[in-house]
Amino acid sequence: MGLTEYECPSCGGVMNFDAASQMLLCPYCDTKIKVSDYTAPRKEEQDKDAKADSNEWLNEGNEWKPGETDGMVVYSCQSCGGEIVASETEGSLTCPFCSNNVVVKEKFSGDLRPDYVIPFKKSKKDAMDAYAGYVKGKLLLPKVFFAENHIDKIRGIYIPYWLYDAKIDADYHFEGTKVRTWSDSDYHYTETSYYDVTRTGSEDFAHVPHDASKEMPDDLMESIEPFDFSDAIPFNSGYLAGFLANRYDVNAEATKDHIVERMGNTIESDIRETAGGYSSLRVLSKNHNVRSLSHKYALYPVWLLNTSWNGKNFLFAMNAQTGKFVGNLPVDKFKALLLYVLSAVGFTLLAIIVCLIIITF
Numbered sequence: 001m002g003l004t005e006y007e008c009p010s011c012g013g014v015m016n017f018d019a020a021s022q023m024l025l026c027p028y029c030d031t032k033i034k035v036s037d038y039t040a041p042r043k044e045e046q047d048k049d050a051k052a053d054s055n056e057w058l059n060e061g062n063e064w065k066p067g068e069t070d071g072m073v074v075y076s077c078q079s080c081g082g083e084i085v086a087s088e089t090e091g092s093l094t095c096p097f098c099s100n101n102v103v104v105k106e107k108f109s110g111d112l113r114p115d116y117v118i119p120f121k122k123s124k125k126d127a128m129d130a131y132a133g134y135v136k137g138k139l140l141l142p143k144v145f146f147a148e149n150h151i152d153k154i155r156g157i158y159i160p161y162w163l164y165d166a167k168i169d170a171d172y173h174f175e176g177t178k179v180r181t182w183s184d185s186d187y188h189y190t191e192t193s194y195y196d197v198t199r200t201g202s203e204d205f206a207h208v209p210h211d212a213s214k215e216m217p218d219d220l221m222e223s224i225e226p227f228d229f230s231d232a233i234p235f236n237s238g239y240l241a242g243f244l245a246n247r248y249d250v251n252a253e254a255t256k257d258h259i260v261e262r263m264g265n266t267i268e269s270d271i272r273e274t275a276g277g278y279s280s281l282r283v284l285s286k287n288h289n290v291r292s293l294s295h296k297y298a299l300y301p302v303w304l305l306n307t308s309w310n311g312k313n314f315l316f317a318m319n320a321q322t323g324k325f326v327g328n329l330p331v332d333k334f335k336a337l338l339l340y341v342l343s344a345v346g347f348t349l350l351a352i353i354v355c356l357i358i359i360t361f
């Protein structure tokens, strides 16, 4: 998935999707166009053909429209295996995940067309400000991290997700207990009553996300979740203009069991909630029947910030919908030692003062 170039109809410059206005914006002449209104200025002939075909394409679902993937290439990272789709003119040849060099692998082809996209809501500046806020007040951080220019690379990237809808019937048989205790002057009494508890129900799930990319570190990805699906809109490649897109490399098929297991856990805790009032509830038998399960393909927006220090690569990420910012920071050993010495000295001084006060009185 990726980026055809969006040529500005006024000046011919390359337009980008602008998070602030949620429109395509030309950085040269400030022309703004709604993504859904954009038509390529010098491709009228091509577009006519595309429109003539469009009915056919609409029914196919998950297919790219003719011409939509023109100019896209796949960049492949030799180090982490990440595959990134970008426009042919994308200048930077650095992996957004691990900062290693990447090579152009092939012309883009084959992948599914996404069903949904959550467009970028946070700008590059928002991401820089979030970084500044994140490192602020971190006493043990090496000084260089506070310099704005220490960030080597900041890239907006769409991360692929499978979104699952499902309807699952559930049957539960529990052994419930209720415990009553009381005492008189001679004894303590405990009475345990046993109950046969059964519950049946059905639960609907909508848009349960599963990460479809191997390269994006799982811990980082989980920490910037959740994304709010209510902002998702039908996919249009215009929302990708000026950004990268990570190619999905985990098939929906491979994530199915995991997602059904997660839904199963949700069902069990929801069912338990309907059987309150017991001291304990032990599952004797349970049965989940997956009545329907389907998936859609979506792209969610993330800002990735890379920096290096002492030969190590540090990666920070911001959820570009909600602004949630995460990352790992190193500890400056010298600063840590200094802080330790200072607090030790401070403590010793305090102890001496306390002794003096005691001696004085």
Ligand SMILES: [Zn+2]
Residues within 6 Å of the ligand: 008, 009, 010, 011, 012, 013, 026, 027, 028, 029, 030, 031
């Ligand atoms: Zn322009």
Ligand SMILES: [Zn+2]
Residues within 6 Å of the ligand: 077, 078, 079, 080, 081, 082, 095, 096, 097, 098, 099, 100
């Ligand atoms: Zn890489």
